[in-house]
Amino acid sequence: MQNIVEQLINGLSTGSIYALIALGYTMVYGIARMINFAHGDIIMVGAYALYVGVSLMNLPAAAAILLSIIVCAVLGITVEKVAYKPLRKAPPLAVLITAIGVSYLLQNLALLIFNATPIPFQSVIQVPSVSIGGLTISGVTIVTLVVTLIxxxxxxxxxxxxxxxxxxxxxxxxxxxxxxxxxxVNRIISQTFAIGSALAAVAGILYICQYQSLRPTLGALPGIKAFVAAVLGGIGNVPGAMLGGIVLGLIESIAKAYISTELSDAIVFGVLVIVLLVKPSGLLGKLRNEKV
Amino acid sequence: MRMALLEVKNLGISFGGLKAVDNFNVSIEKGELYGLIGPNGAGKTTVFNLLTGVYQPNTGTMELDGVNLVGKSPSEICRSGIARTFQNIRLFKKLSVRDNVKVALHNDVEYSLLASIFRLPSYFSREKAMNEKSREILEVFGLEEYENSYAANLPYGKQRELEIARALATEPKLLLLDEPAAGMNPNETAELMETIKLIRDKFDITILLIEHDMKLVAGICERLTVLNFGTELASGETSEVLNDPKVITAYLGE
Structure with a gap:
């Protein structure tokens, strides 16, 4: 019993991070009708920005966190202005390919600057863990849940x-x-990218405080899973992205604990396939008739 | 001599080989109620799309209060003082009635993104001011009781009125109404005629409207232009134009 509660809390915590990232996908899709595949790499940039702030510039944690959020928001706006805005009237495929290109660009820039060797990182969240009964919840988990909720x-x-x-x-x-x-409309699109990227920075910060290691590709997997979460909840739907993220985190955590660690990702994506078969527009999405 | 508020000269646009609007001229004075009529496909809505920057003209000039409109984006044109409604209603259906008006409110009451995210004190005062302003505009149309319902849930006639309310929220000098009486019954149309005259006086604006309902046109428009196949067929005082044999032929055939 205790074990399952613990797994559920873990799932909520991972799911919160997915949800924060999924919000960026879904908001950008809602406004600009595009899937920003570079969104996952914004998490990575946020994580590295935090590392630069804390370890290289010796900033206090709060300042480094703020720096990371600002860097990501500005990066989001810049990417939109430079890469996506010129393609506003281009076919969706061109925008999709460009987004993948931006994703590789960011990853390789990180590779160039920080090398491929994983950098160990000490969590900036210094909150003691809490014990309720025989259950121990780590400080990072608590902060993750609270920050996500706020x-x-x-x-x-x-x-x-x-x-x-x-x-x-x-x-x-x-x-x-x-x-x-x-x-x-241009300003609204910029704002959307800024908010989405700032949320990705928050997710990135929470993510590396949990995993405590930096790699240039660290955003890829949470990025793709958050995309799945956004689709699961109904892409373009904000409460849907929140729900999708949490559901995905819970499934993943339960699958890891009770079925198989190796199969957990397969199960997560399998759930997506099943949900889309039954409800193609996602859990909270409404079928949209494309205008001609 | 009164100054023309809207001055359009030699306006034209082609789609492929088709001249949708050709050599269109109009001069509308401040405070006027001007009608744009013509058979289906005559290019009336295209004129509206040119005036609001949805299309860019191939030829001609357009000036509002002496300020050039050609080459400006729809949002720039809206901010320089032209607002419109649509033939097929285009409300933000998933927004509340109040929010439909609120988003269109003049950008003077804009505030910073950070202020709104962190709900700083300026947020409260400005947001409150905007809610009050929206309510004032809704009250003109008796829509305030629907304030919190979704626009999609309004009855049809009320949706048409909400579109006008939303356009007025942008504080236009010139209001373009695209078939405001479409789909309305005679009672609703009569009520609408009163409303149009009322808002012209209350908001001190100029109105250019497209309409098929001749009773409405004859009842409220002071001057008219008749379009046929993208060109002007006749223009002038309403009663003269409506009795012009050319106009009658265009509408009824030989």
């Missing part, structure tokens, strides 16, 4: 209650009409 609440409030958030939803629904109502 991020989701803030994001939801922003999207639903502010004018900028309403403008985002308006652009996602009808870009043409939004422009005709005076909404600066």
């Amino acid at each position: 991020s989701m609440v803030l994001l939801t409030l922003f999207i639903n209650q502010t004018k900028a958030g309403s403008a985002m939803r308006a652009v996602s629904e009808d870009k043409g009409a939004a422009e005709l109502m005076g909404i600066n």
